[in-house]
Amino acid sequence: MLRVNNIVKQYASHLALDDVSLEVEQGKIFGLLGPNGAGKTSLIRIITQITAPDSGEVIFNGQRLNANHIAQIGYLPEERGLYKKMEIGEQVLYLARLKGLTTAEATKRIRYWFEKLEMESWWHKKVEDLSKGMQQKVQFVATILHEPELIILDEPFSGFDPVNADIIKNEILELNKKGATFIFSTHRMESVEELCDNIALIHRSKKILDGSVLDIKEKYRNNTYWVEFDGDYNPELTADIFEVLQKDTLRGKTILKVRLMAGKTANQLLSALLPIVNIHRLDEVIPTMNDIFIDQVKQEN
Amino acid sequence: MNKILLIIRREYLSRVRKKSFILMTLLTPLIIAGFYGIIIYFSIQGASGTFNKIAVVNENKSLTEKLVSSKNASYTYVGQSLAEMKSNMGKSGYDYVLYLPDFNLGHPDGIQLFGTKQASLSLNSKVTDALENAIRTQKLKESGIAQEDLDKLQSSVNIDNKTINETGNEEDSSAGAITIIGSASGILMFMFILLYGIQVMRGVIEEKTSRIIEVMISSVKPFQLMMGKIIGIALVGLTQFILWIVLTTAISTVAVKIFSDKKDLKQVTVSNTQVKPTKVAADVAEAGPIAYVQKSLASLDLTKIVLVFLFFFIGGYLFYSALYAAIGSAVDSETETQQFIMPVMMPLFVGYALSLSVITNDPYGQLAFWLSMIPFTSPIAMMVRLPYGVPDWQLALSMALLIVGFIGTVWVASRIYRVGILMYGKKTSFREMIKWFTYKN
Numbered sequence: 107m108l109r110v111n112n113i114v115k116q117y118a119s120h121l122a123l124d125d126v127s128l129e130v131e132q133g134k135i136f137g138l139l140g141p142n143g144a145g146k147t148s149l150i151r152i153i154t155q156i157t158a159p160d161s162g163e164v165i166f167n168g169q170r171l172n173a174n175h176i177a178q179i180g181y182l183p184e185e186r187g188l189y190k191k192m193e194i195g196e197q198v199l200y201l202a203r204l205k206g207l208t209t210a211e212a213t214k215r216i217r218y219w220f221e222k223l224e225m226e227s228w229w230h231k232k233v234e235d236l237s238k239g240m241q242q243k244v245q246f247v248a249t250i251l252h253e254p255e256l257i258i259l260d261e262p263f264s265g266f267d268p269v270n271a272d273i274i275k276n277e278i279l280e281l282n283k284k285g286a287t288f289i290f291s292t293h294r295m296e297s298v299e300e301l302c303d304n305i306a307l308i309h310r311s312k313k314i315l316d317g318s319v320l321d322i323k324e325k326y327r328n329n330t331y332w333v334e335f336d337g338d339y340n341p342e343l344t345a346d347i348f349e350v351l352q353k354d355t356l357r358g359k360t361i362l363k364v365r366l367m368a369g370k371t372a373n374q375l376l377s378a379l380l381p382i383v384n385i386h387r388l389d390e391v392i393p394t395m396n397d398i399f400i401d402q403v404k405q406e407n
Numbered sequence: 408m409n410k411i412l413l414i415i416r417r418e419y420l421s422r423v424r425k426k427s428f429i430l431m432t433l434l435t436p437l438i439i440a441g442f443y444g445i446i447i448y449f450s451i452q453g454a455s456g457t458f459n460k461i462a463v464v465n466e467n468k469s470l471t472e473k474l475v476s477s478k479n480a481s482y483t484y485v486g487q488s489l490a491e492m493k494s495n496m497g498k499s500g501y502d503y504v505l506y507l508p509d510f511n512l513g514h515p516d517g518i519q520l521f522g523t524k525q526a527s528l529s530l531n532s533k534v535t536d537a538l539e540n541a542i543r544t545q546k547l548k549e550s551g552i553a554q555e556d557l558d559k560l561q562s563s564v565n566i567d568n569k570t571i572n573e574t575g576n577e578e579d580s581s582a583g584a585i586t587i588i589g590s591a592s593g594i595l596m597f598m599f600i601l602l603y604g605i606q607v608m609r610g611v612i613e614e615k616t617s618r619i620i621e622v623m624i625s626s627v628k629p630f631q632l633m634m635g636k637i638i639g640i641a642l643v644g645l646t647q648f649i650l651w652i653v654l655t656t657a658i659s660t661v662a663v664k665i666f667s668d669k670k671d672l673k674q675v676t677v678s679n680t681q682v683k684p685t686k687v688a689a690d691v692a693e694a695g696p697i698a699y700v701q702k703s704l705a706s707l708d709l710t711k712i713v714l715v716f717l718f719f720f721i722g723g724y725l726f727y728s729a730l731y732a733a734i735g736s737a738v739d740s741e742t743e744t745q746q747f748i749m750p751v752m753m754p755l756f757v758g759y760a761l762s763l764s765v766i767t768n769d770p771y772g773q774l775a776f777w778l779s780m781i782p783f784t785s786p787i788a789m790m791v792r793l794p795y796g797v798p799d800w801q802l803a804l805s806m807a808l809l810i811v812g813f814i815g816t817v818w819v820a821s822r823i824y825r826v827g828i829l830m831y832g833k834k835t836s837f838r839e840m841i842k843w844f845t846y847k848n
């Protein structure tokens with residue numbers, strides 16, 4: 107539904123985006139990952155039409171991005187902000203009306219969401235009287251109220267306690283099921299990788315990797331496993347099946363990080379060990395996005 | 408367009424609902440009416456003044472001419488000695504005792520004024536005048552001038568100010584009222600532009616520091632947000648101004664009615680005056696000072712002044728508030744605004760200072776003309792000039808220049824604003840702002 111083609115954005119002294127292209131599929135959750143200052147926010151500002159690119163284009167539902175698309179995009183910026191002196195209800199209503207909702211429709215939806223997220227009593231409160239987490243909730247509601255097709259969340263879970271983070275996560279999944287497309291932007295890659303269908307890694311203004319999370323992980327798994335057992339064991343017996351990368355002893359148990367030799371399987375590892383030791387655990391070491399990112403950056407350099 | 412209306416509505420309502428706004432709007436007319444009352448009170452006081460009975464103990468043999476009583480002081484010659492008068496100062500019914508020793512008319516000294524209270528400066532100078540007059544008359548008589556000739560020398564002058572308008576008719580005019588109206592509307596204009604201009608700047612900074620700006624800009628164009636804010640706050644200013652005029656007029660009308668009903672006030676003034684009043688005093692006493700002030704006001708076209716004020720307020724406000732919006736967008740907090748505010752405020756201050764000094768002295772001069780043409784100073788300068796009479800073509804030219812001026816500042820400001828509002832954590836310089844201005848969109 108959204109295609110970014112060869113975007114270049116130059117600020118006074120540095121290049122924020124260098125020929126970045128990516129595609130967000132309809133109904134998917136897309137992760138825009140990268141460290142601080144990589145260019146994520148610059149890209150989002152272009153998609154939300156806050157700024158314009160120096161060159162390149164953004165295609166939204168087959169059309170070149172224009173002012174009519176504003177109502178179909180919801181944006182929760184990383185820097186959360188609301189008018190401090192304004193009442194919550196009035197404020198969300200104002201933001202919704204700016205997105206083109208009528209007063210009646212907006213009021214109805216605000217009531218629905220406030221009830222759903224247990225915020226009914228907040229209507230006449232002022233923002234300055236709310237905690238940071240509460241403000242986040244208000245802003246989340248303001249972001250999704252006009253039922254945008256594309257919802258862009260910059261650092262979606264920062265500021266939430268675990269309980270509220272879970273509530274918001276569930277709302278996101280529910281909206282996604284109803285057909286909303288999401289873009290998550292974050293530098294804390296572990297916080298969203300379980301939610302994302304597809305990701306793009308941005309580093310120093312350039313896209314260095316993108317694709318579906320499953321594919322990427324598949325590509326980066328390297329036959330490494332954690333094995334935990336107790337009992338004596340001589341590594342030489344299994345040298346043809348796996349090599350030991352790391353060995354720890356914890357409360358009488360041995361923990362090994364091992365890599366299978368080419369062509370060997372986890373089953374072969376198990377059958378070699380089973381006669382000798384008592385096995386407690388066998389895990390495949392799946393690289394996190396963070397690992398993959400670091401790996402990629404090393405390769406780049 | 409609908410969005411800009413929403414923004415205007417929010418900016419307007421959020422300010423008009425504030426307690427401070429309601430309080431200011433209601434209290435100011437009361438304060439103005441209070442000042443009006445005080446001015447009237449003192450003009451009555453000035454006409455009647457405090458009345459002093461002065462006993463004169465004259466030991467001077469050469470001064471036979473008596474001191475002439477005026478409307479603030481009466482002189483009664485008493486036979487008692489100075490010691491006697493001093494000893495029953497409180498009971499005698501006199502406020503002061505004037506002691507005239509036997510001095511030489513050529514060098515009058517040793518004169519003393521006794522009283523239970525310290526004599527005021529004005530009383531002192533009145534007694535001095537009366538005594539000098541008496542001595543002068545005495546001397547003139549001694550040199551052989553007859554009483555009739557002396558009377559002929561006395562004359563009372565009262566200048567009636569008239570201006571001739573373009574059609575050749577005479578109009579009453581009052582330099583005093585014109586200066587007051589001119590300066591007052593100039594000061595009011597200065598205050599309004601400054602106060603509401605700064606409100607615009609604060610509003611922009613608030614949006615930046617509370618970080619709502621990004622949410623807003625993803626819904627509306629920066630220009631819409633800026634203009635919505637500027638127009639919304641302008642409407643707040645207009646609301647306040649119109650309420651002030653309505654309330655002040657209402658309160659003043661009531662107050663004047665109450666004052667005018669007290670007819671005895673005028674009689675007190677006349678009956679206490681023991682000498683025959685001069686022509687001016689008679690005028691004031693007869694018509695009352697209120698009528699005098701009202702007559703002065705009536706000679707000015709107040710409706711025109713109010714309408715022109717509204718135009719120049721809106722124009723001047725738009726001109727300056729756009730610049731303030733640009734400043735607000737370029738900084739992260741109010742403390743950083745200093746270096747940018749100075750150059751924007753300077754012309755306003757200079758216009759204000761020059762208008763109140765130069766124009767009130769020379770309302771038709773070159774400087775007055777140019778000050779009232781250049782948009783930076785014209786709102787204030789034109790208001791000060793207006794009561795003196797400004798040719799229509801100059802008024803029209805000044806208005807046209809102001810319109811061109813604010814379109815210019817709004818254009819420049821919006822180009823800085825759109826970049827500035829998204830800049831955080833950087834110290835901005837003028838060079839940087841110029842660079843922002845040249846960014847293409």
